[in-house]
Amino acid sequence: MISVDEGVARDDEPGEVAYRVLSIRMIWFASAVIVVLGIAVAVWLLAAFGHGDAQERNQLEAVKTAGTVVVGTGGAAALLLAARRQRSAEIALKQKDLDQAAVARTHALQERMAEDTRLDAAERRLTELYSTAVDQLGSERLAVQLGGLYALERLGQSSPGQRQTIVNVLCAYLRMFTDSAADVVENPVGQQGRVRQAVGEVLAAHLRPDAPDHRFWPDIDIDLAGASLLGFDLSGCRVRSAGFGAAAFVGPARFAGTTFTGAAGFASAEFTAVADFTGTTFGARADFTAATFRGDAVFASARFADGPEFADATFLTRSDFGSAGFFESSVPSDELPPELARQLTTLPLHVPYAELPASDALPLGVRLDGTPAVWSPEADPHFVAFLGPESGKTTLVRGILRGIVERHTPAEAVILLVDYRRTSLGYVGTEHLLAYAVSTAQLGGMVEDVRQSLRRRLPGPDVTQEQLKNRSWWSGPELYVVVDDADLVTAGGIDPLEPLREFLPQAKDVGLHVVIARRTEGASGALEHGVLNTLAGLRVPGVVGNGDFREGPLLSGVWPSALMPGRVTAVSRRYGRELVQLAWPEPDPPLSA
Numbered sequence: 001m002i003s004v005d006e007g008v009a010r011d012d013e014p015g016e017v018a019y020r021v022l023s024i025r026m027i028w029f030a031s032a033v034i035v036v037l038g039i040a041v042a043v044w045l046l047a048a049f050g051h052g053d054a055q056e057r058n059q060l061e062a063v064k065t066a067g068t069v070v071v072g073t074g075g076a077a078a079l080l081l082a083a084r085r086q087r088s089a090e091i092a093l094k095q096k097d098l099d100q101a102a103v104a105r106t107h108a109l110q111e112r113m114a115e116d117t118r119l120d121a122a123e124r125r126l127t128e129l130y131s132t133a134v135d136q137l138g139s140e141r142l143a144v145q146l147g148g149l150y151a152l153e154r155l156g157q158s159s160p161g162q163r164q165t166i167v168n169v170l171c172a173y174l175r176m177f178t179d180s181a182a183d184v185v186e187n188p189v190g191q192q193g194r195v196r197q198a199v200g201e202v203l204a205a206h207l208r209p210d211a212p213d214h215r216f217w218p219d220i221d222i223d224l225a226g227a228s229l230l231g232f233d234l235s236g237c238r239v240r241s242a243g244f245g246a247a248a249f250v251g252p253a254r255f256a257g258t259t260f261t262g263a264a265g266f267a268s269a270e271f272t273a274v275a276d277f278t279g280t281t282f283g284a285r286a287d288f289t290a291a292t293f294r295g296d297a298v299f300a301s302a303r304f305a306d307g308p309e310f311a312d313a314t315f316l317t318r319s320d321f322g323s324a325g326f327f328e329s330s331v332p333s334d335e336l337p338p339e340l341a342r343q344l345t346t347l348p349l350h351v352p353y354a355e356l357p358a359s360d361a362l363p364l365g366v367r368l369d370g371t372p373a374v375w376s377p378e379a380d381p382h383f384v385a386f387l388g389p390e391s392g393k394t395t396l397v398r399g400i401l402r403g404i405v406e407r408h409t410p411a412e413a414v415i416l417l418v419d420y421r422r423t424s425l426g427y428v429g430t431e432h433l434l435a436y437a438v439s440t441a442q443l444g445g446m447v448e449d450v451r452q453s454l455r456r457r458l459p460g461p462d463v464t465q466e467q468l469k470n471r472s473w474w475s476g477p478e479l480y481v482v483v484d485d486a487d488l489v490t491a492g493g494i495d496p497l498e499p500l501r502e503f504l505p506q507a508k509d510v511g512l513h514v515v516i517a518r519r520t521e522g523a524s525g526a527l528e529h530g531v532l533n534t535l536a537g538l539r540v541p542g543v544v545g546n547g548d549f550r551e552g553p554l555l556s557g558v559w560p561s562a563l564m565p566g567r568v569t570a571v572s573r574r575y576g577r578e579l580v581q582l583a584w585p586e587p588d589p590p591l592s593a
């Protein structure tokens with residue numbers, strides 16, 4: 001008999017199956033037993049019932065019936081065995097399936113472990129590369145710094161998931177430099193300047209949607225709040241949100257055609273030169289609150305999804321850049337931000353000198369609120385003007401001369417006019433004109449005479465406090481030394497005005513006023529020597545007009561910028577810095593008695 005009772009895989013012992021298999025010998029033996037048994041039965045039947053009487057026939061019938069029952073029972077037993085065999089086969093099949101599933105599970109587990117190991121290795125490699133690159137970026141050697149920068153760039157290019165982190169690192173690097181714009185200008189090509197520029201270029205290169213070789217990194221946020229950015233060019237880029245609050249843009253800031261899909265914050269940012277937002281798309285809030293534009297602020301064709309915020313922004317530059325076309329395609333002109341509209345339209349292009357209201361102080365022009373900008377020599381004895389070529393130096397000087405002559409008699413004020421180019425020859429036709437110098441040879445002698453006179457005005461040891469208070473230990477006119485085109489006066493390398501330097505700090509005591517007008521070009525160098533250096537140290541009032549921003553801050557931190565003729569940033573103790581349109585003395589007849 002076959003037994004498959006144990007042919008079932010047990011759950012607690014997966015894979016272990018126990019079978020009892022019928023041997024061949026046993027099969028032959030069983031067959032022989034059956035044959036012998038058959039012959040024996042046949043012999044016995046013939047012997048027992050072979051005589052043919054009725055009783056034997058009945059007995060034979062009984063034996064046949066019994067035989068049939070036995071055979072039937074045997075058939076049933078065979079059927080049972082077949083069923084059991086079938087069951088065993090099915091169980092074996094199922095076991096095979098289970099075995100295969102277990103193998104597949106093991107394989108998948110192994111694959112997952114291999115994948116995890118691979119990912120771990122890749123992650124470790126990434127972290128190592130990243131840390132090394134960041135270390136390099138912080139190095140003191142330019143080559144190493146640049147190496148670190150480009151390693152980070154490569155990492156970002158190959159690992160999209162790291163891009164925002166890498167941009168954050170680059171932004172953080174740029175934010176480390178919060179030096180003043182002046183310092184940056186001072187040393188623009190220094191190591192840090194070069195690395196900063198390179199960082200800016202790498203950022204821009206990956207933010208331009210049309211960048212070749214899939215170099216564009218989409219959906220990037222940049223945070224450069226407070227950073228000093230040198231010649232920053234993000235034109236044509238597409239970024240999500242951008243934070244430039246209180247950033248200092250040294251040199252042109254280019255955002256032409258840039259798209260900000262998120263908020264763009266430029267609050268309190270300072271643009272030292274042109275701020276080019278031509279065609280820029282601001283997809284969300286654009287905040288320029290309290291920003292200072294020292295160069296042209298160009299927003300032509302810019303698109304603002306949300307109303308731009310320009311409250312307290314200062315436009316120290318040309319105001320005619322977009323009075324009509326400003327925001328032309330998105331914001332109708334009557335929806336210009338009020339502060340901007342006021343600044344753009346308030347300051348007239350021409351201010352007739354004659355229309356300025358009378359005042360004791362000398363009129364210079366008009367301020368943004370329409371009130372006159374003035375210089376009061378009584379309060380601030382000296383005045384300095386830096387203007388570009390053909391932008392109003394002589395006009396300003398003449399306005400000052402006119403102011404002196406119209407307010408004082410020759411007994412009260414006299415003028416030493418230094419005018420090497422003779423542009424104002426014959427302009428002061430009154431007795432106010434003490435001397436007119438057109439060359440260094442002349443000027444040297446005149447300054448020496450002036451110096452002698454001023455020496456006599458210095459308070460001696462016997463001057464009383466009362467005399468000091470009323471300045472009554474000498475009498476005579478105030479002396480105005482007015483110098484047009486001062487750059488020509490010092491061009492020979494010597495400063496003929498040098499002897500007056502010692503009197504500048506005590507000008508009120510000796511009645512001295514020095515007015516210097518010169519070109520912005522080379523002004524920062526000129527400020528390092530002579531009379532100009534002392535005047536700068538005294539923080540005298542004055543104006544800074546048109547000129548290259550690279551000159552740096554000239555007067556109380558004011559930079560030259562792209563300004564129209566006659567438009568200046570005026571500096572005074574009372575108003576600080578402000579945009580002023582200088583007066584235009586037209587007609588401008590010579591001053592006569």
Ligand SMILES: Nc1ncnc2c1ncn2[C@@H]1O[C@H](COP(=O)(O)OP(=O)(O)OP(=O)(O)O)[C@@H](O)[C@H]1O
Nearest residue numbers: 349388389390391392393394395565566582583584
């Ligand atoms: N206050 C002003 N308002 C408007 N325009 C002005 C004003 N002052 C000067 N300009 C314009 O600038 C031109 C040059 O003026 P001005 O001769 O005073 O300049 P400058 O700086 O002395 O020139 P230069 O470089 O030759 O010395 C004038 O012809 C006039 O068109």
